[in-house]
Amino acid sequence: MATGWAGDGAVQEQIDATVKDGIARARAKLPSGPxxxxxxxxxxxxxxxxxRAVPGVRLCVACQSARDQEGAAFAGYNRRGSKDSQLR
Known part of the structure; x- marks a missing residue:
C-alpha cells in the first residue's frame, strides 16, 4: 500500500502509541496504598x-461513579502522526 512519506508500519505504530497511552492513563488512576x-x-x-475487591479504595460507589462520568468527557485521541494535525 502506498503511504507517501510515512514509513512502513506507521499506522500500527500510532495505534500502539494510543493503546499504550490509554493503559498508562488507566494505571495512573488505580488506587494504591491502604x-x-x-x-x-x-x-x-x-x-x-x-x-476487599478494590485495594486502596478511597471513594464510595456513588462518588466513584460521579468521578468516572466526569472523566468520560476526555476522548484520549492520539494526534501524533495523524494527517489532520500535519495539515494544520
Whole structure:
C-alpha cells in the first residue's frame, strides 16, 4: 500500500502509541496504598466487600461513579502522526 512519506508500519505504530497511552492513563488512576473505611468525599462508610475487591479504595460507589462520568468527557485521541494535525 502506498503511504507517501510515512514509513512502513506507521499506522500500527500510532495505534500502539494510543493503546499504550490509554493503559498508562488507566494505571495512573488505580488506587494504591491502604484503603479507607469512609469515603474521602462524602464520609459515607465504604462496605467491607468493596474494600476487599478494590485495594486502596478511597471513594464510595456513588462518588466513584460521579468521578468516572466526569472523566468520560476526555476522548484520549492520539494526534501524533495523524494527517489532520500535519495539515494544520
Amino acid at each position: 484503603g479507607l473505611r469512609h469515603c474521602e468525599e462524602c464520609d459515607v462508610p465504604i462496605p467491607e466487600a468493596r474494600r
